[in-house]
Amino acid sequence: MNPSLRQMRAFVAVAKTGHFTLAAEYLHITQSALSGLIKELEQTLGTRLVDRSTRKIALTDIGRELYPLFSQMIDDLDGALANVADHTRLKKGIVRIAAPQLMSCTVLPEAIAAYRARHPDIQVRLADTAVESVIARTLSGEADFGIGPERDPAPTLHARQLFEMPFALVFPKGHELERQERVTWHDLSRYPFISLQGQFTERLLDDMHASLREVPAKPAHEVTFMTTALAMVSAGLGVTVCLPYAEPLATLYGLVMRPLEAPQLTRRFFVYTRPGRSLSPAAESFIDFLFEHVENMVAEVSVRQSPAR
Incomplete structure (x- = not known):
């Protein structure tokens, strides 16, 4: 016995309406097509389900027994299909992102707000974390995807470049560097350098030593978050470098x-996803939107950072 979904829908419609004509209208099929589906179902099950007369129909004992079962099955299936449709139409869904703390308090809040304006029914959950934790959260499945700088060695994740930006020097207003038309990496060596801990700064120092003769032998201060470094620069404890975003x-x-x-010197940032794992429609949609948003952001930053400004 293998009744089809169309046969079960036809039977439930007849049982609900008590009339072949009304059931056919409900299903948007002809009455003869409906009768054919009921006959096919009865042949499949090997028993009569509906007693027909010129005035009315009546369910047989087996028909009355099957009606609530078939009806519940169809309701459950329709509910599941509606749920899938809501996800694919972005009427429902959750996006989980792992990103460095600095990006989480600059680029991503605006991106999330703009995305939610388009898709208000999608929940976007942001895990702001240390740079070194982005990969781990993505690998563990805590996040649908992570955003972070290039890693060495490369992680066992699929990486898609989000942007590449040059480093910029950050110092307090009124600092003597503000009078210079241009600042160089050699200028950095004259002041206490406040850096981030971990591979991000290790790679930067390697790049500096490979490109310059005179660089800070060791940062004066090492902190976990760039917001801390910026606060220390504001307090006059030194200078730092970061990306223009x-x-x-x-x-x-x-x-x-x-x-x-x-x-x-530049640094590239990537969107990291787990290989072999499909993203939800909501996560795919947000990533596509993020690339669009960041492309506009990079263009605006380039204009602001241009020497001609």
Whole structure:
């Protein structure tokens, strides 16, 4: 016995309406097509389900027994299909993101707000964390995807480049560096350097030593979060370097951000996802939106950081 879904829907419609004509209208099929489906179902089950007469129909004992079962099965299936449709139409869903603390308080709040304006029924959950924890959260499944700088060695994740930006020097307003037309990495060596801990700064120092003769042998201060470094710069404890996407936050601290030259060192950021694991429609949609949002953000930052500004 293997009744089809169309046969069961036809039977439930007849049982609900008590009339072949009304049931056919409900299902948007002809009455003869409906009768054919009921006959096929009865042949499949090997028993009569509906007693027909010229005036009315009546369910047989077996028909009355099957009606609530078939009806519940169809309701459950329709509910599940509606749930899937809500996800695919972005009427429902959750997006879980792991991102460094600095990006989480600059780029991502605006991106999330703009995305929610388009898709208000999608929940976006942001886990702000240390740079070194982004990969772990993504690998463990705590996050649908992570956003972070390039890693060495490369993690066992699928990486798609989100943006590449040059480093900028950050110092307090009124600092003597503000009088210079341009600032270079050699200028950095004259002041206490406040850096982040971990691989992000290790890679930067390696790049500096490979490109320059005179660099800080060791940072004067090492902290976990860039917001701490910016606060220390604001307090006059030194200077720091970061990527220009953080310029709005630096401005809140009363700091100046200037492009670093000679040479121009850059850092790439990626969207990391687990290989072999499909993302939900909501997560895929948010990633697509994020690339669009960041492309516009990078263009705006480039204009602000241009020497001609």
